[in-house]
Structures are given as structure tokens and as C-alpha cells.
Amino acid sequence: MQLPKFLDNNPLVNRLPTEVKTKVEAWMDNVNTILTIENMGVLKSMGPSAMRGLFLQMGRRQTAEMKSNHSAHFNFSYPSDNGAMKSLYEKAKRLQWNGSVDLDWSTPVDPFNRNIPLIGEGFVDWNLLGGFGIRFNEREQSEFLWRITSWMLSQFLHGEQGALMASAQVTEATPIFDGKYYGATQVMDEARHVEVFSRYLDSKLERRYDINDNLFTIIDGLMTDSRWDMKFLGMQILVEGLALGAFGTMYKMTSEPLLKELLRLVIQDEARHVHFGLLALKPLYNGGLSEKERIEREDWAFEIVLLMRNRFLAHELYEEGFAHRMSRREWNFFMDEMPGMSMFRRVMFKRLVPNLRAIGLLSPRILHRYEQVGLGDFIHLPASSELSDRDLSAA
Numbered sequence: 001m002q003l004p005k006f007l008d009n010n011p012l013v014n015r016l017p018t019e020v021k022t023k024v025e026a027w028m029d030n031v032n033t034i035l036t037i038e039n040m041g042v043l044k045s046m047g048p049s050a051m052r053g054l055f056l057q058m059g060r061r062q063t064a065e066m067k068s069n070h071s072a073h074f075n076f077s078y079p080s081d082n083g084a085m086k087s088l089y090e091k092a093k094r095l096q097w098n099g100s101v102d103l104d105w106s107t108p109v110d111p112f113n114r115n116i117p118l119i120g121e122g123f124v125d126w127n128l129l130g131g132f133g134i135r136f137n138e139r140e141q142s143e144f145l146w147r148i149t150s151w152m153l154s155q156f157l158h159g160e161q162g163a164l165m166a167s168a169q170v171t172e173a174t175p176i177f178d179g180k181y182y183g184a185t186q187v188m189d190e191a192r193h194v195e196v197f198s199r200y201l202d203s204k205l206e207r208r209y210d211i212n213d214n215l216f217t218i219i220d221g222l223m224t225d226s227r228w229d230m231k232f233l234g235m236q237i238l239v240e241g242l243a244l245g246a247f248g249t250m251y252k253m254t255s256e257p258l259l260k261e262l263l264r265l266v267i268q269d270e271a272r273h274v275h276f277g278l279l280a281l282k283p284l285y286n287g288g289l290s291e292k293e294r295i296e297r298e299d300w301a302f303e304i305v306l307l308m309r310n311r312f313l314a315h316e317l318y319e320e321g322f323a324h325r326m327s328r329r330e331w332n333f334f335m336d337e338m339p340g341m342s343m344f345r346r347v348m349f350k351r352l353v354p355n356l357r358a359i360g361l362l363s364p365r366i367l368h369r370y371e372q373v374g375l376g377d378f379i380h381l382p383a384s385s386e387l388s389d390r391d392l393s394a395a
């Protein structure tokens with residue numbers, strides 16, 4: 001459902017001072033997000049998280065409490081109940097690495113060195129920015145690229161903290177015993193990921209941004225949901241699937257050797273995490289749920305995808321340095337058209353959307369909604385489970 005025209009393109013809003021207009025536009029964006037939800041079950045489960053994340057902006061505080069509502073599932077017969085997860089567990093034990101010794105932290109990193117760019121200059125369309133009356137010299141361009149890299153890595157870091165907490169919950173809540181063994185290795189993996197991203201941001205880039213309100217909403221939604229499979233779906237398939245694409249894109253874009261090696265190690269773990277989610281959910285969503293329950297998951301996944309597709313627009317950067325120079329709508333357009341961001345979006349959804357199909361959450365009833373938001377091209381591509389490990393790390 002779209003926001004009524006009288007709110008979205010109101011001439012009175014256009015006449016407001018930029019600062020006030022920006023606040024009104026942010027509020028309208030948030031209302032718009034809520035209005036896209038068509039499923040009452042999804043509204044009930046995501047509504048409180050959207051309130052905390054989007055309207056109260058609780059992610060901008062230093063700490064946050066998310067109340068968990070799931071049960072820890074014990075099994076005193078210690079069954080061997082999932083051979084594929086058991087193999088994944090063995091593989092995860094073999095491939096543990098140590099960020100303090102396997103990465104060369106003595107590597108000097110200079111975000112302003114144009115010979116070893118954090119990300120390429122082609123990431124941003126400087127002419128488009130010029131069209132809004134903002135022209136950057138070389139130094140300012142480097143500064144912008146440093147800020148946008150720091151912003152992206154900060155979101156990776158916050159997502160990793162979400163993954164650390166969620167994988168701990170998944171380990172408790174899953175009824176699959178081999179899933180608990182494997183889940184414990186993922187908790188360790190995620191701790192390492194938090195450690196290395198945090199260390200890189202603090203010691204090399206010296207800049208960290210708040211968690212994006214949309215990302216906070218997603219994490220809050222899956223952490224507070226009482227159903228174990230929603231945690232798998234939200235974290236293992238959606239957030240991790242997106243992260244895998246984002247890390248791979250950043251890996252290809254950066255020339256900075258320490259960041260490149262850090263990402264290589266993290267990517268190797270993340271491919272396993274997505275695979276774990278597919279193994280857990282495929283049998284459940286293909287016959288293990290009532291049709292009403294399956295539909296709720298299908299709609300929930302679409303809303304999360306939409307939240308990530310349309311709203312991941314780096315408003316933290318906008319508020320930091322652009323709110324007085326251009327409107328929020330102009331910023332959204334600039335971000336949407338940014339070549340680097342378009343590439344990120346393409347790579348991220350290329351695997352994520354087919355993975356939803358693979359677990360049975362892309363039935364014909366929902367396809368038109370994916371097509372409407374420009375994600376129709378990804379529907380028939382191969383899912384992670386249909387690719388070899390080599391393809392996955394190259395993806």
C-alpha cells in the first residue's frame with residue numbers, strides 16, 4: 001500500500017524549512033514502511049519492533065535491552081538427528097581462525113591515500129551530487145569515501161552483534177540436536193566477526209556510526225519473536241544472506257590489504273551460516289507448517305526484504321553532513337542512483353531472493369510483490385544450496 005498522495009507530495013511540506021521538512025519526510029518514510037504490511041500476523045509481530053527502531057530510535061542509545069520470549073529446548077537423549085548439520089559442525093571446527101594472530105594489524109591504513117583506496121572513486125556519481133549544488137575537491141571526495149566505508153563497516157559490525165546474540169538464541173531454541181552443536185560454532189564465529197570489525201573501525205578508520213534504524217528494527221523483531229524458526233529465517237537467511245553479498249562486494253571493491261583479508265576470513269564463515277539456515281528451514285517450510293503459518297513467514301520475509309531494499313539509505317551520513325544542503329528525498333535519490341550502492345543491492349539480492357524460493361517462501365501468490373519492487377530478476381537464479389562452496393565464496 002502506498003502513502004496517500006496528499007501526504008507524500010504535499011506542497012505545504014515542500015515549503016517548510018529544510019530542517020523541519022527533513023523531519024516530516026523521515027516520519028512519512030516510517031509511516032510508509034508500516035503501511036506496506038498487509039498481513040495482520042506480521043503487523044502484530046513487527047509493529048512493536050518498528051515502534052522501538054523507527055519511531056523511538058532506540059538503536060541510537062549506547063545500550064539496548066531486547067526481551068526474549070523463546071523457550072530453550074533440551075533433549076536428554078542426545079540424538080544424532082541431522083547428518084548434514086553434523087558435517088557442517090565438523091567443517092566449522094576445522095576452519096576456526098584467530099583474528100588477533102591471523103590478521104596483520106601492523107598494516108598501516110590511510111583512508112586518504114588515493115593509491116590504496118578503501119573503495120574506488122567510481123563508487124559515487126560526483127556529477128549527480130554536483131547537480132544538487134555540492135561540489136567536492138579531491139580531499140573532500142576522499143573524506144566522503146572514508147565516511148561511507150566507515151558507515152558500511154559500522155552496519156556490518158552492528159549486524160554481526162545481532163548475529164552473535166541471535167545465533168546464541170538459535171542454539172538454545174532449535175529442537176535439532178546437531179543444530180545445537182553447529183550453532184555453538186556459529187556463536188564463536190560471530191564473536192570473532194564482532195571483534196575484527198570493531199577493531200578495524202576503532203584502530204584503522206577511527207570512525208563508527210550508530211546502527212541504522214531499519215537494521216535495529218529487523219534485529220529487534222527476530223530477537224523478541226518467540227518462534228525458533230523466525231530467528232533462523234530473520235538472521236540465518238535474511239540478514240546473513242544479505243551480509244554475505246555485501247561482504248563479497250566490499251571484498252572486490254577494496255584495495256586495502258588488511259580489510260581484504262579480514263573480509264576473506266569472515267566470508268568463509270558466513271557461507272556456512274546461510275547453509276545452516278537452509279538446512280533447518282527447508283523441511284519445515286515444505287510441509288511442516290499449516291498454509292496460514294507458511295503465508296505469514298512468506299509475508300514477513302517480504303517485509304524484511306523491503307525494509308532492507310528501500311530503506312537502507314545511510315540516513316546517518318545524511319544527518320551528519322548533508323541535512324542542511326539537500327532534502328531527504330534528494331538524498332534518497334542520490335543514494336539510489338549511486339553506482340557503488342546499486343552494485344551492492346544487486347549482489348545482495350542475487351542470492352537472497354533465490355534462497356527464499358529454495359525454502360518455500362516464494363510461492364506464486366507473492367511473486368508480483370517482488371516484481372513490483374524491482375526484484376523480479378532474481379527469482380529464478382540458483383540458491384546457495386544449489387551452488388558449490390567455490391561458487392559461494394566467489395559469489
Ligand SMILES: [Fe+2]
Nearest residue numbers: 160163190193
Ligand atoms: Fe558474521
Ligand SMILES: [Fe+2]
Nearest residue numbers: 163240270273
Ligand atoms: Fe554469520
